[in-house]
Amino acid sequence: MVNTPRKRLVIGNWKMHGDTAFNSELLAGLRTGIQSVAQCDVAVCVPFPYLYQVRSLLEGSGVTWGGQDVSEHEKGAYTGEVAAAMLADFNCRWVLVGHSERRGYHGESDATVAAKAAAALAAGLTPVVCVGETLQEQEAGQTHAIIERQLAPVLALGADAVSRTVIAYEPVWAIGTGRTATPEQAQEVHALIRGRLDAAGTPQVRILYGGSVKASNAASLFAMADIDGALVGGAALVASEFLSIAAA
Ligand code: PGA
8 A cells, every 4th residue: 555644734722721911822822833834734722711712812823723622422401512503603723532631530431532532533623542551551551451441432433433533642651740751652652553543555644752752852752663743742832942943
């Protein structure tokens, strides 16, 4: 099979950070700096209340945007939830689903995560499906089993759906801890995921690495065969640092 190279993708996950003044400055920095990172798709996933601001300030810049979670339901009596169509209404292109902070603090199951991915796809969004093992699971040698378990219901959505997703591998022990997986450690899991995507007939799906990615370690991660970009938390809050990752 001859595959075209996968375009690199770097997504900033702002998590629960920001306010309108802070965002203005950060977004202005991205708007200006993005000119120099042509070879990479760049996006930010922001708290819901700021989608309007982000759309206003990023429209036409080349930087795209999205949410950090989405309801599995289309609409209705689900107080506090946000529908995929609402994100699409703000021209979101992406939405994170199954981030470990959602799985861990909000009890999201693998099935719920897959349902959220399906809801996002139905609204024309690209779900960025996050998978990753905890430190305890890693130490118990369960990494591969956990990744397979988390991926299974997503792969069950079928090749057409899977081909329109992005997968993000984020070992929980590396998130916000300053402890990055080595490029080789990350590549090993990315290769496992790539194998499953190939078997599903979707070799073009991009697989991002996440967990303490910084300008100083991005290039060595991106040098790995199956690492197609990054999902960046803390370092996405500083425009120059974030853009340096995208340029790496
Ligand atoms: P971090 O977060 O880069 O701050 O480790 C990554 C993430 O949780 O997406």
